[in-house]
Amino acid sequence: MSLALNQWTTRRWSVAEAVDGCVRHGLEAVGLWREKVAEQGLAQSVKLVREAGLRVSSLCRGGFLTAGGLPGEDGRRAFAQALESNRRAIDEAAELSAACLVMVVGGLPGAQPGEPLPAAGFSRDLAGARERVAEALAELAPYAGERGVKLALEPLHPIYCPDRAVLSTLGQALDLSLAHPEEQVGVVVDTFHVWWDPRLFEDVARAGRRIASYQVCDYLHPLPADVLLGRGMMGDGVIDFTPITRAVRAAGYTGDVEVEIFNAEIWAADPDEVVATMKTRYEELVLATG
């Protein structure tokens, strides 16, 4: 396992700055975000990571596949748009030779991430939303496979079920992945999202080589008012990383370990200091599996 910087941890850094930062701090891999890649330019981003000799541990993110659950023409149009957007994300992941494209599958149909529920054009059909995800994957997995891209289904903490991901547990993501070849669809184990799950260790073992990405950060308590920003540096929250890392390793995962932190204080700090702290905490708390 090797430590990687997910560029959202040092959010103010461009792709060029994140690549420089990784090299400066001796990291071998970087997780990129589509918005940042678009700002840098895709071709330039590819050139930067190749010349720096970095692996792209993930591209974040595809997904948001559930709006097709809205009735009628609105639903059909939203589903087609989601598929098209995801095909572009797959193309970009292929260009970047990213180890996977992280998929945040979307919440209840019509709910917008981080926004209050809309008064109309919203569906409470959670089971239906989950079916839409399976349908979209059936379209996207072969497309990804043809381009050598692995889709990595990310279960999100149930607090994000209304608006960001109706995939709420590792077991659920794993079950969904099994309909597709291992090289096309895998799962993400992100400690923030899964630390509480009583079936975690059983499902990590069951996932085995389906684990496409291992992401680490801590779960803060209490959460801040904007729950999206409840991710903390390892050691600042409630998670015991040791047994989780041990389980992921025992399942056969040998890829990069991304640190992905959404946190207003960390975003305000000097990115070089953040990366230095990240390296220290990773050695002390994530790698130290006894």
Add this chain to the structure above:
Amino acid sequence: MSLALNQWTTRRWSVAEAVDGCVRHGLEAVGLWREKVAEQGLAQSVKLVREAGLRVSSLCRGGFLTAGGLPGEDGRRAFAQALESNRRAIDEAAELSAACLVMVVGGLPGAQPGEPLPAAGFSRDLAGARERVAEALAELAPYAGERGVKLALEPLHPIYCPDRAVLSTLGQALDLSLAHPEEQVGVVVDTFHVWWDPRLFEDVARAGRRIASYQVCDYLHPLPADVLLGRGMMGDGVIDFTPITRAVRAAGYTGDVEVEIFNAEIWAADPDEVVATMKTRYEELVLATG
């Protein structure tokens, strides 16, 4: 199934006022809280519910069994105190002929409900905390059985795992209950806590007659800054009650359906209006199972 008022929904009401309110609104059962019973007096509370002809659908709450996970003498003392407090709760439930004693099992050892993590005297050992709950249940279940009280294990939404309940899914609660006779230990299905769970319907069916209490309220989105108060009146949030009620009924549950809402606006409103709204929404959204 019959609608019941959990008295925390009309928090400003004493036991006497809640009993009067239930009678006035034609409800047959009330869920009581230990604090309120203590204020009214246990004997007087028993007298009030009996004379009104009400069932006590639950007593809230026992639990907080995990502090025994702290090291050394602190842990031993905390464990003994938790057992003693729960024996008193069981005694009260027996006096009130409550259908069950709701158990909120407690969070990580040393974490206090709703408080920031303490700097010291805190444990991240989640698996160990879950073992302490099983150990405490082994002590308490026979004591409850001798007094005709059923302990109802309540899985709480994973957002409460750090500080309130290391029981996070219905399946986990059910598995824990199976070590004990059905009349001693059951589970709570509370829509707020379990609506997101991809295994919900499978586990409700598996629970069958272990379901000791069905509680309903909605899940608000976004949650308020104090996540404890994210419960809403049915219809105000993201939950589709129809399939859940149908599943609970199909599992064989024939008990009372408590509405339990922690919500600052609802607590500030006229309790009689809250109960009237509760009745209407219950008929429209919870009972209407198609």
